[in-house]
Amino acid sequence: MAFTDASLTSLRVFREVAERGTLTAAADALGYTQSAVSRQIASLERAAGAALLERRHDGVRLTPAGHIVVRHAAEVIDQIDATARELAGLPDQRGKARLGWFASAGAVLVPHALEALRRTHPAITVITREGSTPALVRALRAGAVDLALVASAPPFRPLDTETPALELEVLAERSLRLAVPESHPLARADHVDIADLRGQRWIAAPRSGEDLLMGVWPGLDERPQIVHTARDWLAKLHLVAAGCGVTTVTPSMAPAVPPGVRVLPVRGGPREERRLLLARLPGPLSEPAARLAEAIRTAIGET
Incomplete structure (x- = not known):
């Protein structure tokens, strides 16, 4: 079986597993049984000719091949979704940015940044989600969010050990x-x-x-x-x-x-210092994501 035989369903399932961190969580999010998720992953691994996941007691971890597949899976899924929207006569979402944030950022910082962005760039649609730092890092790796606001405590270790390393921008450092x-x-x-x-x-x-x-x-x-x-x-x-x-x-x-x-x-x-970080995958940001990042930086200074 060649990788070109991989189904869109198996790619969606794989991205969900990569983002959620466990087969069980992915199954719950998709409304599938765990065995159905396992079958889709096995089908994708046969098509890839390589193991894509390392099964561990605390969930799953992407193999090097898995990182390659999830990166391209995100691109394929986004393209297919954009095509479906165009065929349905819906407006395109090229002006979309996706943000993940830790819990307390939603009380002041995120609303302040989004309000400012709406005033300066009303055509940009921002989709957000709250999550723990490990969940947001997985979402970045899976291509489910463009940017992630995370908090870091001493000794300020890297957010994960995967490659390529995430790009981290220290937005603020303040005392608890x-x-x-x-x-x-x-x-x-x-x-x-x-x-x-x-x-x-x-x-x-x-x-x-x-x-x-x-x-x-x-x-x-x-x-x-x-x-x-x-x-x-x-x-x-x-x-x-x-x-x-x-x-x-x-x-x-x-x-x-x-x-x-x-x-x-x-x-x-x-x-007890705490750093506020803006995390993303290396490489250029889309214009909407770059505008959102700038709005977040401005909001940090104002709050």
Whole structure:
């Protein structure tokens, strides 16, 4: 079997697996059974004459051949979708940019950037998705997003070990802070000493799979008492405003902080710096994606 015999369905399934990281997640996203996904992958591997996936206990990883196939699969699928739109008499989407972003970026930064882009380039359509850093990196590799806003913590390792290396632009580097209720004893000063974090009641995101425990001060020298869990950062901040506990927050969230909350620096211990990165595959960006990247840079300065 030659690779020219590969079906469009198998290419779509393969790109979904590359993006989701597991056969099960891809099957759920596509509405297929896992065995159907496995059959499509096996068919594509026969056509390619090479293994495209390395099966591991925590999911799948693309082989070198898999990276080649997923890159070209994205191009083929986009071309076929564009042809289908044209045949149906729908407007083309050449003015489209796709952005992935981490959770707290959606509270202030992403809306601010999109609003500015609409004013300056109203013909550009932006499609966005929220995700964890590993999920967004997979989406970049699979060609499902053009740009990804991700956060990075020390020691600032590469986002993945695949080749080619992703291009990373540091948009900002800021210190992590603590959000406390205005009625809290810690709110009386202009900073919090790290020793005063002992015994606090924390509001954090639930830990699951590849996600970190977000909301608890890093390096805390005791088992944290987590009294509320929430993935949504605004929900965490409103719980803080209600006096339910404390949580961590980045300075970029300041415009979204509700009344009743004070955001304070923490002194003592190692500095907890966070980098905001714009990640993409190497090579030239499309004009819409380049315009979106510029709008994000401008929004960073304004927020």
